[in-house]
Amino acid sequence: MLALVAFGFVLFNGVYGEANISISGNVMTKPSPSPGLDPNKWVNISLTCVGDKGLSYFITNHLNWIFESNVDGNVTQLTKQSFYNTTADYKYELEYREISVTDGYFFKMNIYNVGYSDDGTYSCVLYRPDKSIIVKKDANVTVIHPVDNVKMSLRKNENDSNQMDLTQHIKEGKYTIQCKVTGSNPPPVIDLTLVNGRSRHVNKELIKTVKDRRVAFTTTATMYDTLLLKGNRTFICSANLPNDVLQKYPEFHSVNTAIQVNVITTTPIITCNSPSSKDGEFAAQCQLKSHDQLFCDDASLVTMHNGRNMTYEGNHTSPGINISCTAANQTALTVNLQISKQKVMEVKQIVVRYSMTAEYEVPFYDATTTTTKSTTKDHRSAATAVGKLETYLSQLLVILVSTTCIAMW
Incomplete structure (x- = not known):
């Protein structure tokens, strides 16, 4: 043995x-x-x-x-x-x-x-x-357990804990759209889309939970910084089990939900004070006022330099450029701009913009000559005015000469 x-x-x-x-x-x-x-x-x-x-x-x-x-x-x-x-x-x-x-x-x-x-x-x-x-x-x-529930929400930004009332109008701007799917095992496949519109990348977060002694996954799909412009906008969220499960058990069907919002235009009045230049550094302050609520997230600064447009949104700090936005109240914003001497030498144009509805071109000083730069449009306007004045003076001189000659005759 x-x-x-x-x-x-x-x-x-x-x-x-x-x-x-x-x-x-x-x-x-x-x-x-x-x-x-x-x-x-x-x-x-x-x-x-x-x-x-x-x-x-x-x-x-x-x-x-x-x-x-x-x-x-x-x-x-x-x-x-x-x-x-x-x-x-x-x-x-x-x-x-x-x-x-x-x-x-x-x-x-x-x-x-x-x-x-x-x-x-x-x-x-x-x-x-x-x-x-x-x-x-x-x-x-x-x-296997199918999807229990699909719920959608709309917020002004990702850190906003308040879900918007989807039965009311919303203002133009950038929003965070979320679709939360609960109950399925294995994790669901989620399709979050903006109908007849462009949307940014969808991020997904997966959390495993246990409900009534069974495994249940909660998955959240999120569209960040989605720009909504005027008109009716529809988001659809569809969730179901993965394809390999559906091939074996085709009786499981998708669970769908949708939200439709009516986006209205907010067009604030934008004014800027006379910009200052100290040691070649540019500084200006702009006021945005409206009858509707305004958000700093929708305010931006657009500069043209090095042959391309650069957009800086909300509050921004980078080498040579500093932008701060504060809300005086719900319907008024103050935007402060600071641009270093080196950056000013590169910049050809500065525009303060709110969403896609209002913008204001800010005159600014050349850091090397301390003279106000003008856009091409301004040069053409000045040239046209000068031309008209020269024509007028020439015509007036002809009339005076003619009148003098007749009187002498």
């Missing part, structure tokens, strides 16, 4: 080297109908672990199935002392047989009456005689 055991140990650690195992793939399944009392309606699944030819009957005590729950995180050893002892009555059935002399051994676990609590990772673990692990192979079991 000792010789036989020794021979098994040699097979395990010697002639064939250390043994190996493989496991069947991941499983996705619906749960058994609640309460699952009728065995004919149970949903049952099987997981298979195959040991290579290095395994033998004498070392089967060193192979165990282990379950780590996704519901509570507990780890349960499903086999104890020998492969045939299980921890739960009639829940697990384990089969063992030799496939062939060359193909190794077959260790199959049947899981009966699958419920949401069976969601987790099942591991087939092969041990050495000293209980150290040779190899561990995992199979994930996902017990």
Whole structure:
């Protein structure tokens, strides 16, 4: 007997080297109908672990199935002392047989009456005689649950905790649109779109929760800084289980919701004081006033330099340019501009803009001559005025000369 055991140990650690195992793939399944009392309606699944030819009957005590729950995180050893002892009555059935002399051994676990609590990772673990692990192979079991709820919200910015009343008009500007999907397992696929409009990249955040002893994922899709202009705008959010689940269970349907908002125009009056230049540095202050509420996030500064437009939004600080926006009240903003001497030498034009509805071109001083720069449009206007004045004076001179000559005659 000792010789036989020794021979098994040699097979395990010697002639064939250390043994190996493989496991069947991941499983996705619906749960058994609640309460699952009728065995004919149970949903049952099987997981298979195959040991290579290095395994033998004498070392089967060193192979165990282990379950780590996704519901509570507990780890349960499903086999104890020998492969045939299980921890739960009639829940697990384990089969063992030799496939062939060359193909190794077959260790199959049947899981009966699958419920949401069976969601987790099942591991087939092969041990050495000293209980150290040779190899561990995992199979994930996902017990499917469809999407419970889809809810959308609209906020002025991402840090605004107040959800807007979607039944009222909103002002033009940039908004954060969110779609929150709850209840599904596995995580849902979300499609958040702006109908007949352009939208920025959608960011997604995934949170795993446990609800009523089942895994439920909450996924939030967010569009940041989405510019909404005048007119009716519609956002649609659609959520469903992933395609690989739907191919197996096509009965699950998408859950959709939509919001429609009427965007109205806010056109403030923009005025700027006479800019100042000290040591070549440019500074100016602009006032924005309206009958409607104004937001600093919608105020921006546009500069033309180095052959391209640069837009600086809200409060901005960068090398050579500083912009601060404060709200005097709900309908008035103050924007302060500071541009360094080096930047002023590069700048060709400065425009204060509110959303896409109002803008004001700010005259500014050349840092090298301390004279006011003018736009091309201003040069043309001045040239036209001078031309008209010259024409008028010429005509007046002709009339005077003609009159003098007639009088002398």
